[in-house]
Amino acid sequence: MKIQYSFLKDYLSTDLSQSKLADVFTKVGFECESDGSIIDFDITPNRGDVLSLRGLQREFQAQQSKVFKDKSQYEKLTFQKDKTIINTIDKSGCGNYQLMLVRGLHSVKALDKKKRNFLIAAGIPLIHPLVDLGNYVMLEMGTPMHVFDLNNLELPLNIAFPVSKKNSFQSIGRY
Amino acid sequence: MQIPQDLIDTATFKLKSVQSEAEFFQLRSQYLGKKSFVISSFVELKSLDPNSKVAAAKELNILKSKLNHLFEVALEGIQAKTDAILLDTTLPADPYFAGAEHPIAEISQRVINYFTPLNYQVFSGNEIETDFFNFEALNFPENHPARQMHDTFYLNAGTKSEYLLRTHTSNSQIHAMLRESLPLYMLSPGRVYRCDSDTTHLPMFTQIEGLVVDEDVSFGDLKGIIINFLEYFFNEKMEVRFRPSYFPFTEPSAEVDIKFGANGWLEVLGCGMVHPNVLKGCNIDTQKYRGFAFGMGIERLAMLYYGVDDIRDFYSSNLDFLNQFSS
Numbered sequence: 001m002k003i004q005y006s007f008l009k010d011y012l013s014t015d016l017s018q019s020k021l022a023d024v025f026t027k028v029g030f031e032c033e034s035d036g037s038i039i040d041f042d043i044t045p046n047r048g049d050v051l052s053l054r055g056l057q058r059e060f061q062a063q064q065s066k067v068f069k070d071k072s073q074y075e076k077l078t079f080q081k082d083k084t085i086i087n088t089i090d091k092s093g094c095g096n097y098q099l100m101l102v103r104g105l106h107s108v109k110a111l112d113k114k115k116r117n118f119l120i121a122a123g124i125p126l127i128h129p130l131v132d133l134g135n136y137v138m139l140e141m142g143t144p145m146h147v148f149d150l151n152n153l154e155l156p157l158n159i160a161f162p163v164s165k166k167n168s169f170q171s172i173g174r175y
Numbered sequence: 176m177q178i179p180q181d182l183i184d185t186a187t188f189k190l191k192s193v194q195s196e197a198e199f200f201q202l203r204s205q206y207l208g209k210k211s212f213v214i215s216s217f218v219e220l221k222s223l224d225p226n227s228k229v230a231a232a233k234e235l236n237i238l239k240s241k242l243n244h245l246f247e248v249a250l251e252g253i254q255a256k257t258d259a260i261l262l263d264t265t266l267p268a269d270p271y272f273a274g275a276e277h278p279i280a281e282i283s284q285r286v287i288n289y290f291t292p293l294n295y296q297v298f299s300g301n302e303i304e305t306d307f308f309n310f311e312a313l314n315f316p317e318n319h320p321a322r323q324m325h326d327t328f329y330l331n332a333g334t335k336s337e338y339l340l341r342t343h344t345s346n347s348q349i350h351a352m353l354r355e356s357l358p359l360y361m362l363s364p365g366r367v368y369r370c371d372s373d374t375t376h377l378p379m380f381t382q383i384e385g386l387v388v389d390e391d392v393s394f395g396d397l398k399g400i401i402i403n404f405l406e407y408f409f410n411e412k413m414e415v416r417f418r419p420s421y422f423p424f425t426e427p428s429a430e431v432d433i434k435f436g437a438n439g440w441l442e443v444l445g446c447g448m449v450h451p452n453v454l455k456g457c458n459i460d461t462q463k464y465r466g467f468a469f470g471m472g473i474e475r476l477a478m479l480y481y482g483v484d485d486i487r488d489f490y491s492s493n494l495d496f497l498n499q500f501s502s
Contacts, residue, residue, distance in 0.1 A: 029421070045321040045324065046421045
């Protein structure tokens with residue numbers, strides 16, 4: 001996982017230098033390699049919970065013997081089942097799936113430059129302000145997220161999370 | 176037929192002046208070659224009448240065998256003379272290349288030498304292994320992302336063969352636990368295969384696996400033995416760091432770094448307490464027994480020990496390189 005040092009430093013509110021910060025994470029068990037201003041974290045397969053800024057923050061604060069303060073703000077939303085949007089859903093391969101439909105967007109503001117640079121450094125190309133926002137939230141919170149263009153979808157949707165190779169699928173985009 | 180009587184005498188006389196083998200063979204062909212008097216006379220015998228034919232043939236045969244004998248004796252004399260000239264006892268001897276142990280074998284032995292006095296048995300494992308022993312029994316379930324850490328060579332690709340080239344020597348842990356009685360102290364050196372190649376990685380390399388299963392072993396024992404081993408191996412007091420890591424077959428797992436240079440750390444081996452799932456799979460009572468395991472790359476240790484920069488040098492069969500290690 002590639003994270004820009006300057007962005008991470010601000011996120012963790014720390015003054016540690018790049019090599020010192022890399023040392024901290026290496027000691028905790030995530031080997032780091034510095035490539036210019038980017039730190040590449042080697043997250044072991046048993047620690048999917050660290051694959052995000054929030055995950056790194058948790059580890060960092062535990063290492064520094066500090067209490068983890070969740071920076072995120074939550075707003076309670078109520079979800080309804082709507083047959084005109086989701087027809088069938090097979091959640092056997094996924095614990096929790098939520099879909100939000102946003103209509104009536106006319107103009108969308110691009111992410112600020114800092115976040116855009118952060119995404120590029122992470123190896124995620126900029127596509128559309130909404131997609132970029134989804135990708136940013138995914139990298140910050142560690143929750144898989146995707147933004148679809150409603151014009152390219154046909155309602156109602158049939159959603160499935162394949163669990164076996166038999167009904168596997170080829171995902172779009174880069175590996 | 177007229178047979179010259181002085182043939183033997185002239186041959187004897189001429190032989191005395193012969194100095195080299197070349198001269199000798201030239202002379203022999205004069206007397207015993209196809210065009211020589213004796214041999215060509217045998218052809219002439221056909222035209223003689225039966226009575227004189229028998230007598231002449233007898234005489235010719237005697238002459239031929241006398242000449243043969245004469246030349247044989249002379250040849251021995253000439254060869255003895257030339258050999259005596261060739262043997263010069265003052266010349267330096269031919270260079271003699273003594274074989275030596277390959278550095279990798281030597282390092283393996285050095286590791287084994289530390290552990291055998293501690294009662295570790297040495298096991299050899301299978302290089303061609305089934306998916307079960309290489310992954311399944313070591314707590315790598317199918318589709319587990321940890322399998323991706325090993326770039327595996329499968330045999331008979333495309334036919335969904337369950338055979339593969341082992342990616343680590345940890346497979347011999349399972350064989351040993353299933354076969355041997357407890358407590359178990361084992362060591363298993365051998366070749367392993369991964370689809371990877373650069374200055375620090377090879378598709379084939381050597382590992383040594385260690386495993387202890389006993390009633391009262393702890394991470395402390397593991398730490399002690401690893402630090403002690405590294406100090407024995409590098410023959411100096413060293414700063415060692417245990418860094419948390421992840422292997423599916425050990426919990427907790429650690430990677431061991433040694434201090435290298437001013438502030439650099441170098442990873443030398445991986446270790447941990449054997450995961451209960453692995454012990455259970457081998458029918459070991461996890462309430463009674465615990466275990467620890469460690470594995471190290473011999474090439475990595477050899478590179479550090481000898482100060483070699485490129486791992487590929489060990490297998491390039493370059494004698495200039497290898498001769499540096501023969502002592």
